[in-house]
Each structure stands twice: as C-alpha cells, then as structure tokens.
Amino acid sequence: MxxxxxxxxxxxxxxxxxxxxxxxxxxxxxxxxxxNEEMKPxxxxxxxxxxxxxxxxxxxxxxxxxxxxxxxxxxxxxxxxTADAGYIDENGYxxxxxxxxxxxxxxxHRLSTGAMxxxxxxxxxxxxxxxxxxxxxxxxxxxxxxxVLKAGVTRAHSEIIKEVIQMVRERIGPVAAFKTATVVKxxxxxxxxxxxxxxxxxxxxxxxxxxPATIDDPAILKEIETVLxxxxxxxxxxx
Numbered sequence: 001m002x003x004x005x006x007x008x009x010x011x012x013x014x015x016x017x018x019x020x021x022x023x024x025x026x027x028x029x030x031x032x033x034x035x036n037e038e039m040k041p042x043x044x045x046x047x048x049x050x051x052x053x054x055x056x057x058x059x060x061x062x063x064x065x066x067x068x069x070x071x072x073x074x075x076x077x078x079x080x081x082t083a084d085a086g087y088i089d090e091n092g093y094x095x096x097x098x099x100x101x102x103x104x105x106x107x108x109h110r111l112s113t114g115a116m117x118x119x120x121x122x123x124x125x126x127x128x129x130x131x132x133x134x135x136x137x138x139x140x141x142x143x144x145x146x147x148v149l150k151a152g153v154t155r156a157h158s159e160i161i162k163e164v165i166q167m168v169r170e171r172i173g174p175v176a177a178f179k180t181a182t183v184v185k186x187x188x189x190x191x192x193x194x195x196x197x198x199x200x201x202x203x204x205x206x207x208x209x210x211x212p213a214t215i216d217d218p219a220i221l222k223e224i225e226t227v228l229x230x231x232x233x234x235x236x237x238x239x
Contacts, residue, residue, distance in 0.1 A: 019093040026054030031088050033110065036076050041090040044110055046100050048079035085112060104133030104141045106177050113143060116178060119168050120145055125153045125160050130187055130195050131178075134204040134233065144204060144233070145181030146224075157183040182231050188221055190214040204228055 013021050023029040028050035031039045039045045051073075057080075061068040072081045085103045086096040098114030105111075113131040120129040127150040133141035147164065149157075161181045168178040188196045191214055202209040203225050211218050 013093075016089075016093050019089075019095045021094070022092045023094060029088065029094055030079065031086065032076055032079065034105075036078075039087075042087050044085060044087045044097060044103070044112055044115075046076065046103075047082045047084040047086045047094070047096060048076050049082065050079055053080055085110075085114075104143060106133070106141055106143065106175070107139040109175050111143070111172070111176055115172060116143055116145070116168055116176060119171050120147060120164050120181070123160065123164050123167065125149055125155060126164070127151075128187065128195075130197055130200065132197050132201045132204070134201065139177060142180070143176060143178045145178065146187060146200070146227075147181055147183050148185070148187060149183060180231065182227055184224065184227055186220055186223070188224060189216050191216050200224055204233060 015021070030048050030050055031043065031045040032048055033039055033045050061071075073079075075081050081100075083100050084096050085098050085100045086094060088094050097112040102112055102114045103110050104113055113133060116131040117129055120126055120131065126147050128148045130146045131143050134144050136142040145164065147160070149160070153160075161183065164181055165178060168176055172178070188199060190196065190212065196212060196215065199209055199212060199215075199221065203221065211221065215221075
C-alpha cells in the first residue's frame with residue numbers, strides 16, 4: 001500500500017532520536033531568545049511559530065480575545081508562543097526539551113533544567129529528582145539538584161552526588177555550572193503527583209510563598225528548607 005504520509009502529500013523524513021521530526025508544512029517553527037532574536041542551530045530557546053499561522057490553527061480563546069493575545073502573542077511579537085523550550089538542529093529537526101518555565105539563565109546561557117533532570121534520573125541509584133534555578137549574584141541563576149534515592153541504596157550520598165555532577169558535566173557541558181546537589185527523603189508534590197518546583201524555588205530564593213492547597217503533605221516544605229540551610233544556601237546564594 002505504501003507510505004500513508006506520502007499518499008496524503010506529507011513529506012517523509014528519516015527518524016531521529018529525541019525529535020518528533022521536522023515541522024509540518026505551513027508551520028514556520030523558530031527558536032528565539034528572551035530578546036526575540038532567532039537562535040543558531042542546536043541552541044536552546046523558546047519554541048515559537050512565526051505568524052501568520054496556517055489555516056486550521058486556533059484563532060483565539062472563547063470569548064477572550066484579549067486573553068489569547070496576552071497568553072500567546074505578546075511575549076514574542078510576530079510569533080505564536082508555544083510555552084515549550086527546545087532547539088532545532090542544522091537539518092531542521094525540532095527537539096522539545098521542556099516548558100519555557102524550566103529554562104534558566106546561567107551567566108547568559110539559557111539552559112534546560114529538564115535536560116539536567118534527565119541526566120540525574122538516568123543514574124542507577126536515583127528514584128526521582130528535581131533541578132531548579134536559584135538566584136546567584138554573579139551568574140544570575142545557578143542550577144540546584146534534589147535527589148531521592150531508590151529504596152535499599154546504602155552508598156555514601158557524597159559519592160552519588162559527585163557522580164551525578166560529573167554526568168551533567170559530561171552530557172551537557174561545563175556551561176551548565178551544575179555543581180551542587182543534595183539527597184532528600186522526598187520531594188514536595190501535589191496530591192496528583194506533580195513536583196512543586198516553583199514553591200521549592202521560592203524557598204531557595206528566600207521569597208514569600210503560600211502553601212499550595214493541592215500539596216500532599218505540607219511538612220515536606222519544612223524539610224526542604226532545613227536541607228537548603230544545611231548545604232549553605234540562604235536566599236538562593238551559597239554562603
């Protein structure tokens with residue numbers, strides 16, 4: 001019968017790991033930085049679609065044109081904001097790395113905390129993890145990792161931390177400036193299982209925060225605060 005994509009007129013490309021493929025015809029996908037400038041191949045930034053959008057695209061929000069403009073069109077003039085972050089390689093393949101709120105600015109470099117979490121979670125002793133950007137006087141932000149170990153792991157925490165830091169350095173590069181991680185018993189989550197990264201970040205940056213109504217166990221936040229103090233962080237900056 002042949003390739004259905006070719007029968008329907010859509011181009012067919014060889015597959016590439018970690019990429020859904022190239023944009024569909026009519027979708028002019030770009031990667032831009034915070035200044036709305038297009039980025040070079042393989043550089044991580046905000047995933048946007050150049051206007052005008054192709055026929056059949058979402059035209060607005062129901063009875064909320066203003067909300068649609070504010071949410072999707074204002075931040076990157078001339079583009080539709082997807083709220084995803086990623087990169088496009090030299091051959092046009094798109095890779096979606098995380099949501100834009102997962103992107104941190106380390107000394108002018110836009111980096112994905114989601115990509116760092118992928119590295120940490122690949123360690124055989126790590127059950128789950130979270131990486132977030134905390135405020136830093138010199139670099140603007142620096143990544144900080146929280147690791148929950150698998151049941152039965154008895155290795156020294158310092159050894160595991162050293163290994164995951166080296167893994168990030170090897171897979172992402174020294175530019176990530178990933179130098180600090182800590183082992184915690186558990187991570188604060190909503191009752192549906194979503195990690196409360198925003199709340200953790202506010203604690204690290206010494207900002208006021210409200211205990212989310214959906215949190216599974218509010219006591220975890222005090223545990224996170226105690227851990228941050230123990231590793232020398234105050235207001236997001238390491239002492």
